[in-house]
Amino acid sequence: MGAPGIVMTSAQHFLPLVIGLPLLAAVFCLLVSNSRWSARFSILFASIHTLVVMQVLSSLRDSGSVWRYELGGWGAPLGIDLVLDGFSVILLFATTIVVLCVTTYSAAYFKTPQQTSRFWPLWWLLVAGLNAAFLSGDAFNLYVALEIIGLSSVALVALAGNVSAITAALRYALVGLLGSLCYLMGVALLYRAYGTLDLALLSQTVQGTPITWAALALISVGLLLKTALLPLHFWLPPAHAGAPAPVSAALSALVVKASFYVLARFWLDVCSPAASADALNLLGFFGACAIFWGCFAACRAKRLKLLVAYSTVAQLGYLFLLFPLTAAYGPSAGSAALAAVAYLIVAHAFAKAAMFMAAGSIQLACGYDDIDRLRGVVSHQPISVFTFAIAGASLIGLPPTGGFIAKWLLLNSAIDSGQWWWIAVILCGGLFSAIYIFRVLILAFTARQGEQSSSGGPTHPIPQTMMACGFMLAIATVALGFNAEWLLSYMDINLIGFLAGTEPLP
Amino acid sequence: MFNKLEFEENAKKTTRTSRLIKGLSAVTIGLLGSMLVLSVISAEKAAPELAQTALDSISLSGVENPVTAVLLNFRSYDTLLEIAVLLIVAVAMMPESSRNTSLTAANSRVPTHPVLIGLIRCVIPLSVILSAYLLWTGAYAPGGAFQAGAVLAGAGVALLLVKRWQLNYLRLSARAFMALGLAVFVIVAATVIPATGRALNYPADYAGALILIIEVAATLSIAFVLILLVDQLLNMANKQVKPQDTQTEGLDKS
Numbered sequence: 081m082g083a084p085g086i087v088m089t090s091a092q093h094f095l096p097l098v099i100g101l102p103l104l105a106a107v108f109c110l111l112v113s114n115s116r117w118s119a120r121f122s123i124l125f126a127s128i129h130t131l132v133v134m135q136v137l138s139s140l141r142d143s144g145s146v147w148r149y150e151l152g153g154w155g156a157p158l159g160i161d162l163v164l165d166g167f168s169v170i171l172l173f174a175t176t177i178v179v180l181c182v183t184t185y186s187a188a189y190f191k192t193p194q195q196t197s198r199f200w201p202l203w204w205l206l207v208a209g210l211n212a213a214f215l216s217g218d219a220f221n222l223y224v225a226l227e228i229i230g231l232s233s234v235a236l237v238a239l240a241g242n243v244s245a246i247t248a249a250l251r252y253a254l255v256g257l258l259g260s261l262c263y264l265m266g267v268a269l270l271y272r273a274y275g276t277l278d279l280a281l282l283s284q285t286v287q288g289t290p291i292t293w294a295a296l297a298l299i300s301v302g303l304l305l306k307t308a309l310l311p312l313h314f315w316l317p318p319a320h321a322g323a324p325a326p327v328s329a330a331l332s333a334l335v336v337k338a339s340f341y342v343l344a345r346f347w348l349d350v351c352s353p354a355a356s357a358d359a360l361n362l363l364g365f366f367g368a369c370a371i372f373w374g375c376f377a378a379c380r381a382k383r384l385k386l387l388v389a390y391s392t393v394a395q396l397g398y399l400f401l402l403f404p405l406t407a408a409y410g411p412s413a414g415s416a417a418l419a420a421v422a423y424l425i426v427a428h429a430f431a432k433a434a435m436f437m438a439a440g441s442i443q444l445a446c447g448y449d450d451i452d453r454l455r456g457v458v459s460h461q462p463i464s465v466f467t468f469a470i471a472g473a474s475l476i477g478l479p480p481t482g483g484f485i486a487k488w489l490l491l492n493s494a495i496d497s498g499q500w501w502w503i504a505v506i507l508c509g510g511l512f513s514a515i516y517i518f519r520v521l522i523l524a525f526t527a528r529q530g531e532q533s534s535s536g537g538p539t540h541p542i543p544q545t546m547m548a549c550g551f552m553l554a555i556a557t558v559a560l561g562f563n564a565e566w567l568l569s570y571m572d573i574n575l576i577g578f579l580a581g582t583e584p585l586p
Numbered sequence: 587m588f589n590k591l592e593f594e595e596n597a598k599k600t601t602r603t604s605r606l607i608k609g610l611s612a613v614t615i616g617l618l619g620s621m622l623v624l625s626v627i628s629a630e631k632a633a634p635e636l637a638q639t640a641l642d643s644i645s646l647s648g649v650e651n652p653v654t655a656v657l658l659n660f661r662s663y664d665t666l667l668e669i670a671v672l673l674i675v676a677v678a679m680m681p682e683s684s685r686n687t688s689l690t691a692a693n694s695r696v697p698t699h700p701v702l703i704g705l706i707r708c709v710i711p712l713s714v715i716l717s718a719y720l721l722w723t724g725a726y727a728p729g730g731a732f733q734a735g736a737v738l739a740g741a742g743v744a745l746l747l748v749k750r751w752q753l754n755y756l757r758l759s760a761r762a763f764m765a766l767g768l769a770v771f772v773i774v775a776a777t778v779i780p781a782t783g784r785a786l787n788y789p790a791d792y793a794g795a796l797i798l799i800i801e802v803a804a805t806l807s808i809a810f811v812l813i814l815l816v817d818q819l820l821n822m823a824n825k826q827v828k829p830q831d832t833q834t835e836g837l838d839k840s
Contacts, residue, residue, distance in 0.1 A: 152788075158639050221661075275634065289628075
């Protein structure tokens with residue numbers, strides 16, 4: 081079974097471990113209710129998890145081909161296969177690094193036993209869900225993985241414990257449920273028409289018939305709800321801003337990317353015969369709207385975390401430029417666009433997680449995160465503001481950060497495909513992001529006039545590890561900028577049909 | 587965790603514009619729905635090859651019931667993740683405060699009706715036996731962990747409704763019950779690797795026994811989580827919800 085040219089190496093046995101390890105960690109943290117030990121074990125688990133994924137990364141490069149692991153030994157279509165290609169390994173890499181940093185940050189952030197006893201099991205279940213989604217090669221299995229991601233995210237948002245966060249969590253739950261059901265219905269239609277759930281087999285048999293259009297439309301609506309593309313983004317800002325800071329970091333950095341990843345797989349690979357150029361352009365159009373609306377709302381946000389959440393809405397818009405850039409402009413432009421977007425996902429994941437961590441540290445230290453009261457905050461929160469600045473530079477797309485390379489690659493692919501209007505969108509989006517980032521930075525660097533003791537000084541000392549974690553991720557965005565080739569070379573190992581047989585990227 | 591919400595009933599008057607929007611939405615949804623129906627009717631159903639493959643492989647699966655074979659052998663990975671979903675719900679709904687009681691606590695002060703007690707004495711053992719039967723029969727006829735767990739949970743909920751017994755969901759034993767299904771599933775998935783070289787690939791001779799072990803653990807977890815959910819919902823409904831402070835935005839008050 082499976083696609084040709086697939087070699088089984090011993091390192092492939094790490095694939096089930098990537099999912100099993102977080103599941104075991106969840107069980108472990110549930111049983112060990114002591115908050116200090118849960119935190120220590122979690123950091124240990126996160127380190128092992130990182131080592132395992134790094135091993136997978138290096139072995140995949142050595143093997144140079146797509147991996148398939150037949151769970152239960154049945155093989156598709158009877159059983160379920162784990163599939164790893166360049167796109168999914170890049171997302172797995174982003175997940176691992178963010179998980180390592182967020183785990184360490186959370187160990188210092190959550191203190192009360194009421195929170196830790198819930199947070200650690202839910203956190204590891206979320207990680208298991210993310211890894212399962214990135215490794216899945218089966219349409220129904222993706223539904224279950226998305227369900228794990230959605231439900232654990234909802235519970236994690238509700239951990240903040242105040243009414244606004246719980247309201248946001250419930251809304252998130254309902255939206256997520258609606259999205260899941262739409263997706264499931266689409267998958268049911270595909271199964272009815274083509275008799276298999278395996279993505280690789282589906283992509284070989286799917287045709288551009290009305291039933292495929294209907295299935296793709298349902299799948300897209302479901303996943304767009306979960307990814308929060310512009311008209312369907314209403315649930316994201318309150319949920320991402322109201323959640324505890326480490327949860328916000330994971331939600332914005334990883335969770336929305338999981339549903340985007342599935343969406344990209346369906347449009348570019350599984351259901352590509354049904355994807356018309358108009359529909360792909362429409363997705364890009366909504367993406368462009370999201371960029372502008374997200375930046376506009378971020379400029380008007382009153383609270384720092386809300387600003388960062390709206391910035392996520394805007395940055396998600398860039399990801400959707402993938403679709404028009406691949407539409408009917410030849411495989412080489414398409415592969416460049418996919419590489420650019422995969423790289424952008426990693427760059428945004430690092431930068432946004434760092435930014436939420438910095439915002440969380442500032443909020444915890446000051447006791448508030450109203451932007452107007454952040455005047456002069458750099459004097460007592462220098463590291464957090466520095467983290468925010470580097471992450472902001474990456475979001476704007478300034479060199480030498482990962483965000484710069486990502487935008488550069490996107491611009492290149494827009495030029496190659498001759499669609500100048502997306503160039504304008506990308507450049508304007510960068511300028512608008514600069515406005516809201518500098519709005520915060522200018523305030524933070526402005527000295528307080530006189531002694532306004534009413535606006536409050538550093539009241540709560542915060543653990544050094546929290547600041548260090550955010551800072552490490554900010555450094556990682558810069559390191560990513562210098563190691564672009566290393567990451568992009570993984571895109572040569574690709575499953576997606578139209579990329580097969582293209583020459584390596586420049 | 588979710589019991590802090592108050593729902594306000596703000597019945598808005600239907601204005602003309604909202605009626606217009608409703609009408610437009612109805613038309614749009616109707617159009618989209620009929621297009622969906624048309625596309626389903628127009629498409630041919632795929633040949634049931636996969637079902638045939640499943641039936642052909644059933645002798646290798648260790649059970650005779652095709653549903654159980656799909657759920658616990660061919661697509662066991664899906665079921666494993668579904669049990670993880672159940673654990674998420676359980677963790678999200680765990681009560682907040684810890685009473686310092688053991689796993690089960692009897693409250694003898696609650697007055698009990700003799701008829702009720704008589705009924706319970708009849709129904710509970712019967713439900714437990716029925717649950718065990720459903721679990722066992724899943725190997726060759728409709729049944730299995732989910733059905734058995736639901737029936738067992740029914741027995742537990744009936745016991746809770748008498749209000750004489752209480753469960754403390756934060757004890758280690760309670761948390762162990764919640765996690766048992768997932769833990770056993772993951773451990774079985776891993777322990778077969780040395781024998782067959784693949785996770786979740788049961789050796790043919792032991793497949794039936796391994797599936798039974800997983801199902802017993804899953805039944806207990808499913809029943810326990812369902813009882814937890816019902817109990818928490820009943821508590822929520824009974825508790826007078828008090829207004830909470832809305833100003834502690836995002837900050838974690840200990």
